[in-house]
Amino acid sequence: MLGIYVVLDGYDFGAGIVHLFFAKTEEEKKAVTNAIGPFWDANEVWLIASGGVLFFAFPTLYASSFSGFYLPLMLVLWLLIFRAISLELRGQIHHRLWEALWDKAFGLASLLLALFFGAALGNVVRGVNLGMVENGVSTQEPHYFFLALWNPTFDPLAEHQGIIDWFTVILGLVAVVTLTIHGAGWVILKTSSTLNQRLKDIIFKLNFVLLVLVILSAYVWHYVKPISLNNLQNHYWLWIFPLIAAIGLLGQFWIRMFKKDGTGFMFSSLFILGSFATTVASMFPTLLPSTNEVNPSLTIQNAAAHEYGLSVGLGWFIFAAILVVAYFIIQFRVFKGKLDDVGYGEH
Amino acid sequence: MFMIPFPYIANTAGWYTSELGRQPWLVYNLMRMVDGVSPTVSSGNTLFTLLGFVGLYILLGLLFLMLVLKIIRKGPEPHIALN
Numbered sequence: 001m002l003g004i005y006v007v008l009d010g011y012d013f014g015a016g017i018v019h020l021f022f023a024k025t026e027e028e029k030k031a032v033t034n035a036i037g038p039f040w041d042a043n044e045v046w047l048i049a050s051g052g053v054l055f056f057a058f059p060t061l062y063a064s065s066f067s068g069f070y071l072p073l074m075l076v077l078w079l080l081i082f083r084a085i086s087l088e089l090r091g092q093i094h095h096r097l098w099e100a101l102w103d104k105a106f107g108l109a110s111l112l113l114a115l116f117f118g119a120a121l122g123n124v125v126r127g128v129n130l131g132m133v134e135n136g137v138s139t140q141e142p143h144y145f146f147l148a149l150w151n152p153t154f155d156p157l158a159e160h161q162g163i164i165d166w167f168t169v170i171l172g173l174v175a176v177v178t179l180t181i182h183g184a185g186w187v188i189l190k191t192s193s194t195l196n197q198r199l200k201d202i203i204f205k206l207n208f209v210l211l212v213l214v215i216l217s218a219y220v221w222h223y224v225k226p227i228s229l230n231n232l233q234n235h236y237w238l239w240i241f242p243l244i245a246a247i248g249l250l251g252q253f254w255i256r257m258f259k260k261d262g263t264g265f266m267f268s269s270l271f272i273l274g275s276f277a278t279t280v281a282s283m284f285p286t287l288l289p290s291t292n293e294v295n296p297s298l299t300i301q302n303a304a305a306h307e308y309g310l311s312v313g314l315g316w317f318i319f320a321a322i323l324v325v326a327y328f329i330i331q332f333r334v335f336k337g338k339l340d341d342v343g344y345g346e347h
Numbered sequence: 348m349f350m351i352p353f354p355y356i357a358n359t360a361g362w363y364t365s366e367l368g369r370q371p372w373l374v375y376n377l378m379r380m381v382d383g384v385s386p387t388v389s390s391g392n393t394l395f396t397l398l399g400f401v402g403l404y405i406l407l408g409l410l411f412l413m414l415v416l417k418i419i420r421k422g423p424e425p426h427i428a429l430n
Contacts, residue, residue, distance in 0.1 A: 063385070067385035067386075067387050067388050068387060070385070070388045070392055070396075071392060071395075071396070074396045074399065078399060078403060081403065085407065085410075089410065089414070092414050092417075093414075093417070
C-alpha cells in the first residue's frame with residue numbers, strides 16, 4: 001500500500017518541484033497545477049490508509065515508530081498541510097505577491113516532503129536504538145525509542161542516532177531526484193504545454209544523476225547494514241525486484257524517443273515499485289531493525305496483532321480494496337487524456 | 348448575521364463535551380488516559396508541536412477570514428432577469 005502511495009503522491013511532489021524550478025511562464029505553471037489538480041487529494045488518502053492499516057495489523061510497530069519518529073512525523077504533517085493549502089489558495093487573489101508566495105511555498109513543501117520521505121526510508125532501513133539502550137542497558141521498554149532530529153556527528157552508526165545523518169540524506173536525495181523525474185513524467189503525460197519538451201531534456205539529465213546516486217546509495221546501504229544482502233543471496237528469485245527497478249531506471253534514458261507520452265511515467269513507476277520491493281525483500285521479515293545488541297528488532301512475527309483481529313481485518317480490507325479500485329477507475333475515466341483546460345484553482 | 352460565530356461555538360462545545368466527558372478513561376473501563384502516553388515523547392516535544400499546530404491554525408484562520416470577507420465584499424453574481 002505504501003508503494004502505491006509513493007507512486008501516486010510521489011508524482012504530486014515531483015510536479016511541485018518541477019513547478020518551482022522549471023515552470024517559467026504563467027501558462028506553464030497552470031499546466032503543472034492542472035496536471036495534479038484533480039488527483040492529489042485522493043493520492044494522499046493512500047498515505048492515511050496505509051497508516052491505518054499499520055495501526056490495525058502491526059500495533060507494536062505503530063506505537064514504536066510513531067512515538068519514536070514523533071518530530072519528523074509532525075513536520076511531514078505540517079509540510080503536507082502547507083502543500084495542500086498553497087495549491088488551493090494560489091488562485092484566490094490575483095496579485096503578484098500572493099501568487100509568488102504560494103508558488104514558492106508549494107515548491108518548497110514538495111521538495112522537503114520528498115527529502116523527508118527518502119530520509120524516513122533511510123531511518124527504517126538503518127534501524128533505531130530500540131529500548132534506548134545506553135552502555136548495554138535498556139532504559140525503556142524493548143520496543144520504544146526516540147530519535148532526535150540529528151546527533152552531533154551525523155553518524156548513522158552511533159549509539160544514539162538522529163533522523164538526519166549522511167546515510168538518510170543520501171537516500172533523501174535519491175527520493176528527490178526520483179520524484180522529480182516521476183512528477184515530470186506525469187506532467188508530460190497529462191498536459192501538452194510548451195514545458196514538455198524541456199521536461200524531457202530535464203528528465204534525461206536527471207536520470208544520469210539518479211544512476212550515480214543509486215549506485216552510491218547501494219554502496220552505503222551495504223556499508224551501514226551489511227546483512228541487507230543476505231535475503232537476496234539466499235533466495236535467488238528475489239533478484240526480480242532489483243531487475244524491475246533497473247529496467248525502470250535504464251529505460252528512462254530513452255525518454256526523448258518515446259512515441260507515447262505515458263511511457264516515461266511507466267518507467268519511473270517501475271523504478272519506484274521495484275526499489276520498494278527490493279527494500280522490503282532485503283529487510284524481510286524485519287520491520288524495524290534494532291541497532292543495539294540488547295533488544296531484538298521488530299519483525300512481522302513479534303509486532304503483529306492477534307490472529308483473529310488480522311483475519312477479520314483481511315475480510316474488510318478486501319472489500320475496501322474493491323471499492324478503492326472502482327473509485328480509481330472512475331477517477332481516471334473522468335480525467336482521461338490531457339488536462340489542459342481543467343482550470344484547477346481558478347477563481 | 349450575528350449567528351455567524353455560532354456554528355463554530357457549537358462544534359467546539361460538542362468536542363469539549365466528548366473529550367472532557369471521557370476523562371479519566373481513554374477506553375472506557377479498560378484503559379486510562381495516563382496509560383496511553385508514549386514513554387519516549389517528552390512533554391517538551393508535545394508542547395513544541397502543540398504550539399506549531401496552534402500557530403498553523405491561527406495562520407489558516409486569518410487567511411480564511413480574509414478570503415471569505417473578500418468574497419462577501421465582491422457580492423453575488425449579477426442576476427439575469429428571465430423574460
